[in-house]
Amino acid sequence: MGMHWAKEHIITAAERNIVKGYEDGTFRPDGKITRSEFAVILGRALNVNLDQSGLSFKAGVSPFLQLLHKERAYSGF
Structure with missing residues (x-):
């Protein structure tokens, strides 16, 4: 994710098990x-x-x- 503008929100959503990313462990916030x-x-x-x-x-x-x-x-x- 690097310096993506939504990085903190994505981390929060992942901590709450709302998003889990892809099988390879990545998130593709602009995908x-x-x-x-x-x-x-x-x-x-x-x-x-x-x-x-x-x-x-x-x-x-x-x-x-x-x-x-x-x-x-x-x-x-």
Whole structure:
């Protein structure tokens, strides 16, 4: 991350297990993320309990996105 403007925020989010970075241990703060990756981050930030949602993983759509769609909070995926 070097001197990235969001470095301190990224460290805080990582300490709170909201973001975990990539498998190689890096963070790519200026990289693009997928809808599924965003859904995971948002779910962790909001402490969403997917185990009790009754949703399952289908065709690459994250359970959190399924929950948002079910609650009509998100459309267009």
